[in-house]
Amino acid sequence: MAEVRLDNVSKVYDGGVRAVNDVDLTVEDGSLLVLVGPSGCGKSTTLRMVAGLEDITQGSIYIGGRRVNDVLPKNRDIAMVFQNYALYPHMTVYNNMAFGLKLRKYPRHEIDSRVRDAAELLEISPLLARRPKELSGGQAQRVAVGRAIVRHPKVFLFDEPLSNLDAKLRVQMRVEIARLHERLGATMIYVTHDQVEAMTLGSKVAVMKDGYVLQIDTPLGLYNHPVSKFVAGFIGSPPMNFLQGTLVQDAGAVRFECKDMTLMLPEGLARSVRSHVGQSVHLGVRPEDIHDRAFFPEVDEQNVKVLHTEVVEPLGAETLVYLRSQSSAQDIVAKLDSRSSPRVNQEFRVAFDASKAHVFDGKTEESLTYGAEDGGAASG
Numbered sequence: 001m002a003e004v005r006l007d008n009v010s011k012v013y014d015g016g017v018r019a020v021n022d023v024d025l026t027v028e029d030g031s032l033l034v035l036v037g038p039s040g041c042g043k044s045t046t047l048r049m050v051a052g053l054e055d056i057t058q059g060s061i062y063i064g065g066r067r068v069n070d071v072l073p074k075n076r077d078i079a080m081v082f083q084n085y086a087l088y089p090h091m092t093v094y095n096n097m098a099f100g101l102k103l104r105k106y107p108r109h110e111i112d113s114r115v116r117d118a119a120e121l122l123e124i125s126p127l128l129a130r131r132p133k134e135l136s137g138g139q140a141q142r143v144a145v146g147r148a149i150v151r152h153p154k155v156f157l158f159d160e161p162l163s164n165l166d167a168k169l170r171v172q173m174r175v176e177i178a179r180l181h182e183r184l185g186a187t188m189i190y191v192t193h194d195q196v197e198a199m200t201l202g203s204k205v206a207v208m209k210d211g212y213v214l215q216i217d218t219p220l221g222l223y224n225h226p227v228s229k230f231v232a233g234f235i236g237s238p239p240m241n242f243l244q245g246t247l248v249q250d251a252g253a254v255r256f257e258c259k260d261m262t263l264m265l266p267e268g269l270a271r272s273v274r275s276h277v278g279q280s281v282h283l284g285v286r287p288e289d290i291h292d293r294a295f296f297p298e299v300d301e302q303n304v305k306v307l308h309t310e311v312v313e314p315l316g317a318e319t320l321v322y323l324r325s326q327s328s329a330q331d332i333v334a335k336l337d338s339r340s341s342p343r344v345n346q347e348f349r350v351a352f353d354a355s356k357a358h359v360f361d362g363k364t365e366e367s368l369t370y371g372a373e374d375g376g377a378a379s380g
């Protein structure tokens, strides 16, 4: 097993596209790092540079302490699983898994024991004699993972391996990959554009945008302490609500004002944003921090608002309600627990838990509350 380290890595493709910019990243030995971000942000390019499938324009990549910039892919001791798992259609499952080892001239008995061990681990032993067209999507995906496992690589690289599967199977395979990571204790880098997948899988998650890594943290670290409006909006489902407005000094306190909405900020939060009084900011409140007034008594009365219910989605354990302010200037989503049963087209009283709010600079969109000792969200 091995640590993977990217030191100031950039990639400029022929033609000038800057796909990856100054990325510093350490994946500790035996840990699983998820790279997440919107389409085109440079996730695959980063992974392919680790694999050796793309040249590195600038910077260094180390695997197990060895600089691998000029090491051929086959000598890097990595195995990669792609989205289109590309099994050889004319070969059995057994031979698909054995193929790479045969090429590398492993002894027959060694190949056999590795293939059978991997098949057992992935619960595909009964399928070894089948051909790919006789497999379901999930089974084919497992064979693709098996092909990587038999190599006993130091590092596993996954590039959106589950995106061809339907939603239910994806959840199941996600659990299996997490379990696999635990059992093999291998270093893994997992690329996805799905933030839910990132949050459930990664012990560490790196959020990318436009070729830059914006933040690396644990899933809860990202959720509670996003460095910027982008990260705040990307992590969490439904996404955080953002209101654009101004901070106003109100006696000893600070309040946030936007078109037909005013919210009082609690003391801790006010302290970390005081330097921005009078300036334009984005206030972020997660749907789960907006409550049915009836079940949230301990709220500052000034942060109770009457909003109009546009759409109600009862999901069982919780209910999503899409709300609109009086002059329709603000759309807001609230995630209510199952005790609430709002109806469509009604005036509905919600309580904003401002202690969980985030405040972002109106221009740079960087968090003003990040790193603050007890600024609202920063207290967790």
Ligand SMILES: Nc1ncnc2c1ncn2[C@@H]1O[C@H](COP(=O)(O)OP(=O)(O)OP(=O)(O)O)[C@@H](O)[C@H]1O
Binding pocket: 013, 014, 015, 017, 018, 019, 037, 038, 039, 040, 041, 042, 043, 044, 045, 046, 193
């Ligand atoms: N071979 C190439 N030549 C030139 N530009 C490329 C090449 N491959 C990718 N790019 C560009 O580099 C940027 C990053 O692409 P990359 O494939 O790494 O994104 P990604 O984050 O994996 O996206 P997705 O989620 O859609 O897979 C994009 O702007 C893309 O158009």
Ligand SMILES: [Mg+2]
Binding pocket: 043, 044, 045
């Ligand atoms: Mg990609």
